[in-house]
Amino acid sequence: MGEMVFRQVDLSTEEVDALEARYVPLTEAVRELVAATILSNADDDVVAEALAAVREVTAKLSASVETDHSGVNYNGAGRSWNWGNAGSGERNAIAPPIDLKTNPDGSTYADLVLGAAYEGPPGHVHGGVSALLLDHLMGVTASQMSRPTFTGTLTLRYRNPLPLGPIRVEGRVAREEGRKVFVEASITGSDGIALEADGVFITPTWSPSLEATQN
Numbered sequence: 230m231g232e233m234v235f236r237q238v239d240l241s242t243e244e245v246d247a248l249e250a251r252y253v254p255l256t257e258a259v260r261e262l263v264a265a266t267i268l269s270n271a272d273d274d275v276v277a278e279a280l281a282a283v284r285e286v287t288a289k290l291s292a293s294v295e296t297d298h299s300g301v302n303y304n305g306a307g308r309s310w311n312w313g314n315a316g317s318g319e320r321n322a323i324a325p326p327i328d329l330k331t332n333p334d335g336s337t338y339a340d341l342v343l344g345a346a347y348e349g350p351p352g353h354v355h356g357g358v359s360a361l362l363l364d365h366l367m368g369v370t371a372s373q374m375s376r377p378t379f380t381g382t383l384t385l386r387y388r389n390p391l392p393l394g395p396i397r398v399e400g401r402v403a404r405e406e407g408r409k410v411f412v413e414a415s416i417t418g419s420d421g422i423a424l425e426a427d428g429v430f431i432t433p434t435w436s437p438s439l440e441a442t443q444n
């Protein structure tokens with residue numbers, strides 16, 4: 230198996246929150262840039278100007294890049310952050326803008342709006358994006374944020390097309406058997422229920438390796 234390291238980083242929760250606050254507005258602006266890139270009808274000169282400006286700002290940001298992935302990090306207070314996560318990374322403009330909430334009974338939900346960057350069928354959400362959202366929300370639901378759970382099997386039923394726009398994703402643990410956690414979930418859009426899913430999430434026998442770093 231490839232190396233899988235959860236990294237303990239020597240940053241206070243306040244420092245982590247401050248870093249997040251610094252980059253989240255940038256992430257949101259990049260999401261708007263992605264949508265504008267898809268939808269723009271600008272002239273050649275405007276597009277050329279945008280290309281030069283984006284390249285310039287990317288070079289400035291890249292000057293301080295030290296690794297090729299952000300990883301899963303945590304601090305001594307148990308605050309964890311996974312800024313590059315493809316399903317939810319706070320600093321990942323490609324990730325859907327999901328803000329997952331947990332109910333007192335452990336069930337979860339997220340309300341979000343999917344725009345032009347998530348299109349598959351005309352005006353509707355790409356099936357792989359729905360699968361990404363469900364995999365992520367169901368994985369977090371299984372883990373209860375207290376144990377690692379990996380997707381073993383994910384079964385999706387695409388019952389109706391899901392229009393772009395506001396959607397709700399919901400999940401709950403149906404039952405557990407040993408290391409297996411069975412999760413059920415759904416996605417509802419403006420036309421009603423679009424997807425139903427069930428999945429088996431498994432706590433591995435090995436513990437993720439925890440690595441302490443100076444930072």
Ligand SMILES: CCCCCCCCCCCC(=O)SCCNC(=O)CCNC(=O)[C@H](O)C(C)(C)COP(=O)(O)OP(=O)(O)OC[C@H]1O[C@@H](n2cnc3c(N)ncnc32)[C@H](O)[C@@H]1OP(=O)(O)O
Pocket residue numbers: 364365368369372374375376377378379380381382407408409429431432433434
């Ligand atoms: C801390 C903060 C956290 C924070 C956590 C945040 C969570 C975010 C989650 C994101 C979700 C992801 O994308 S995770 C990434 C995508 N998934 C992966 O990469 C997983 C790759 N697969 C694996 O690593 C492995 O196959 C595992 C861990 C899934 C299973 O391996 P294993 O543990 O060796 O399994 P094994 O002993 O053979 O079987 C144990 C039991 O599970 C069953 N089983 C085994 N594999 C499967 C399977 N694929 N689907 C169904 N059932 C299975 C067996 O029949 C058996 O049942 P019985 O005989 O006992 O009845």
